[in-house]
Amino acid sequence: TSREPVRVNIRPTRHDLATGRDPNRVRIFDTTCRDGEQSPGAALNAEEKLAIVRQLAVLGVDIVEAGFPAASNGDFEAVRRIADTVGNRSNPPIICGLARATRGDIERCWDAIKGAAFPRIHTFIATSDIHMEYKLRKSRAEVLQLVTEQVTLARSLCEDVEFSAEDATRSDPEFLVEAFQRAVEAGATTLNVPDTCGYITPDEMYHLIATLRERVPGLRSGDVILSVHGHDDLGLSVANFLAGCEAGVRQVEVTVNGIGERAGNAALEEVVMALYVRRQYYARAFGLDEAEVSGDQPKQLTNVDYKEIAKTSRMVSSLTGMTVAPNKAIVGSNAFRHESGIHQHGYLRNASTYSIMDAQLVGVTTQAISLGKLSGRAAFRSRLAELGYELNDDELNRAFLRFKELADRKREITDADILALVSDEIREQ
Ligand code: KIV
Ligand code: ZN
Numbered sequence: 001t002s003r004e005p006v007r008v009n010i011r012p013t014r015h016d017l018a019t020g021r022d023p024n025r026v027r028i029f030d031t032t033c034r035d036g037e038q039s040p041g042a043a044l045n046a047e048e049k050l051a052i053v054r055q056l057a058v059l060g061v062d063i064v065e066a067g068f069p070a071a072s073n074g075d076f077e078a079v080r081r082i083a084d085t086v087g088n089r090s091n092p093p094i095i096c097g098l099a100r101a102t103r104g105d106i107e108r109c110w111d112a113i114k115g116a117a118f119p120r121i122h123t124f125i126a127t128s129d130i131h132m133e134y135k136l137r138k139s140r141a142e143v144l145q146l147v148t149e150q151v152t153l154a155r156s157l158c159e160d161v162e163f164s165a166e167d168a169t170r171s172d173p174e175f176l177v178e179a180f181q182r183a184v185e186a187g188a189t190t191l192n193v194p195d196t197c198g199y200i201t202p203d204e205m206y207h208l209i210a211t212l213r214e215r216v217p218g219l220r221s222g223d224v225i226l227s228v229h230g231h232d233d234l235g236l237s238v239a240n241f242l243a244g245c246e247a248g249v250r251q252v253e254v255t256v257n258g259i260g261e262r263a264g265n266a267a268l269e270e271v272v273m274a275l276y277v278r279r280q281y282y283a284r285a286f287g288l289d290e291a292e293v294s295g296d297q298p299k300q301l302t303n304v305d306y307k308e309i310a311k312t313s314r315m316v317s318s319l320t321g322m323t324v325a326p327n328k329a330i331v332g333s334n335a336f337r338h339e340s341g342i343h344q345h346g347y348l349r350n351a352s353t354y355s356i357m358d359a360q361l362v363g364v365t366t367q368a369i370s371l372g373k374l375s376g377r378a379a380f381r382s383r384l385a386e387l388g389y390e391l392n393d394d395e396l397n398r399a400f401l402r403f404k405e406l407a408d409r410k411r412e413i414t415d416a417d418i419l420a421l422v423s424d425e426i427r428e429q
Pocket of ligand 1: 035124164194197231
């Protein structure tokens with residue numbers, strides 16, 4: 001990286017100490033069951049949320065935003081059950097509930113989460129002029145007063161309080177700094193920068209985070225954790241998060257498969273795997289010793305168990321009914337498949353020619369080579385060998401010609417098709 005490394009030394013929290021997690025990792029705050037559920041048609045009932053949160057705990061996320069308890073009695077009950085159960089398993093995640101900056105929301109949220117071993121209240125209010133004028137109909141002074149009052153209330157109930165300045169990235173930076181200063185004075189332990197409308201660019205995010213670290217007390221000393229949240233309206237959310245991490249962010253708010261309001265939220269699997277695959281790059285950006293993230297037992301920049309990613313993705317897709325696009329990074333059905341003959345040939349000689357990560361690392365077991373009209377002889381021979389058949393050159397040539405004829409008519413060739421194609425040769429074997 002051409003940027004100066006930014007080293008962050010976060011004071012270990014009670015949760016870090018109890019679960020043995022590195023305080024300086026990038027914390028994964030999963031909001032699949034809150035912001036993810038805000039995808040049209042993706043509503044989850046309590047049982048479904050519980051199943052997802054159980055799996056998120058196995059995946060190793062640090063914080064689960066289980067819902068918005070003041071939104072409905074059903075959501076209150078779901079959050080309460082999650083706090084009382086998953087929130088008390090061994091090595092539990094923090095269980096968080098969302099609340100607007102009002103007494104009613106904050107008290108309702110606390111009632112829902114207080115049974116967890118590590119509860120968190122996440123309260124928010126908008127700080128952009130457009131939101132304050134048209135949505136809240138409040139002046140800047142009124143908003144600042146609410147930040148002080150409501151964060152103080154939340155902190156009187158719960159030791160772990162996150163404050164979000166909604167639409168932070170379209171807010172006047174001077175006012176954003178003031179709102180965050182107020183939140184820290186009132187006891188917030190995490191400050192979140194939401195890119196609510198998916199508007200910011202990575203470079204702007206980097207500079208905004210640098211400004212906040214410079215100006216807001218508690219961020220440089222590591223007493224307060226800086227977080228980003230973002231939507232994918234311009235397809236930039238993951239890039240924005242990674243730029244934020246380079247500038248000192250140590251919590252990212254993500255959803256599984258990137259589901260969420262409008263174009264969705266930043267995808268958990270993409271941020272996590274970028275931090276893993278490019279760990280040397282991020283080690284340098286974080287001011288770490290490169291030796292710590294190379295070698296046999298590299299230090300992990302997140303707490304996620306990568307091999308649980310594919311299973312978590314499938315579960316969220318089936319319970320929300322939100323199908324994953326085949327070309328979706330990391331978890332799409334084509335993410336680890338190679339189609340063209342040139343790619344297949346290279347991949348079969350050495351997987352690294354066209355692959356930057358091992359599918360099995362994230363729990364994907366699909367075939368790396370898909371057979372179709374672009375496939376070459378090498379891929380065809382290799383698939384036959386995997387199916388247990390070694391043909392001599394003549395047999396292979398005959399079968400390959402038949403394969404190409406079929407591939408011109410049929411988009412994808414299955415194992416059954418191949419076995420039918422080579423049945424003559426097989427019978428003679
Ligand atoms: O997008 C957003 O601003 C939010 C906040 C409530 C954090 O989801
Ligand atoms: Zn959001």
